Amino acid sequence: MNDEEIRLALEQTKAIRKGHFRLTSGKHSDTYVQCARLMEHPRLTNRLAAEAAHRLPEDLEIDLVISPAVGGILFGFAVATALDRPFIFTERVNGVMVLRRAFEIPFGARVLVAEDVVTTGGSVQEVCELVRQNGAMTVAVIALIDRGGSRVFSDEFFPLLRLEVPSWDADNCGLCKDGIEISAPGSRTIAK
Numbered sequence: 014m015n016d017e018e019i020r021l022a023l024e025q026t027k028a029i030r031k032g033h034f035r036l037t038s039g040k041h042s043d044t045y046v047q048c049a050r051l052m053e054h055p056r057l058t059n060r061l062a063a064e065a066a067h068r069l070p071e072d073l074e075i076d077l078v079i080s081p082a083v084g085g086i087l088f089g090f091a092v093a094t095a096l097d098r099p100f101i102f103t104e105r106v107n108g109v110m111v112l113r114r115a116f117e118i119p120f121g122a123r124v125l126v127a128e129d130v131v132t133t134g135g136s137v138q139e140v141c142e143l144v145r146q147n148g149a150m151t152v153a154v155i156a157l158i159d160r161g162g163s164r165v166f167s168d169e170f171f172p173l174l175r176l177e178v179p180s181w182d183a184d185n186c187g188l189c190k191d192g193i194e195i196s197a198p199g200s201r202t203i204a205k
C-alpha cells in the first residue's frame with residue numbers, strides 16, 4: 014500500500030474525519046482522529062498493520078510486541094500477527110502502567126512497542142520504561158498515526174502515517190466565522 018491508499022483507507026473508515034470539530038482540549042480543528050473506527054474492519058486493520066510491520070528495518074530483531082491498553086491492543090495484536098511474534102499488553106492501575114494477567118517480559122527480550130495514535134507518546138514512554146524495568150530493551154516504536162506532537166520518548170519511531178492536526182482557539186476559528194456546524198465527537202452531545 015502506498016501513502017495515499019493508507020490515507021484513503023483511514024478516511025473511508027472515518028478513522029480520520031474532515032470537518033469542524035471541538036477537540037477534548039476545547040480547541041477547534043478541521044480534523045478528527047478516532048482509530049477505533051478502523052478496527053471495525055479487521056481485514057483492513059490487518060492489511061495496514063502488515064504494511065506498517067513491512068516498513069520496519071529488515072535487520073530489526075524483535076522478540077515480543079507490546080501495547081498499552083486500550084487503544085494500542087488491536088493494532089499491536091495485528092502487528093504481532095504480521096511479524097509472527099508473541100503479543101502482550103500493559104494496563105494502567107491507579108495511574109501506573111503495569112503488566113497484569115500474568116503477562117511477563119522475558120529478561121533481555123527485544124521489544125517492539127505498538128500504539129494506534131501517538132501525539133506526545135506519554136503512554137508509549139511509560140511502556141518503554143516498564144520494558145526496561147524488566148531487564149528487556151525496546152528496539153522501536155510503531156504506530157498507525159503520528160499526530161505530530163512533540164514526542165517524549167527517544168526510541169526510533171515508525172508511524173505508518175504522519176498527520177498534521179491543526180487546532181486553534183474557538184474565538185479565532187474561521188470555520189465558526191463561516192457558520193459551519195461544529196461537532197464534538199469526543200462527547201455524546203453536539204455542541205455549538
Ligand SMILES: [Zn+2]
Nearest residue numbers: 041186188189
Ligand atoms: Zn470553530
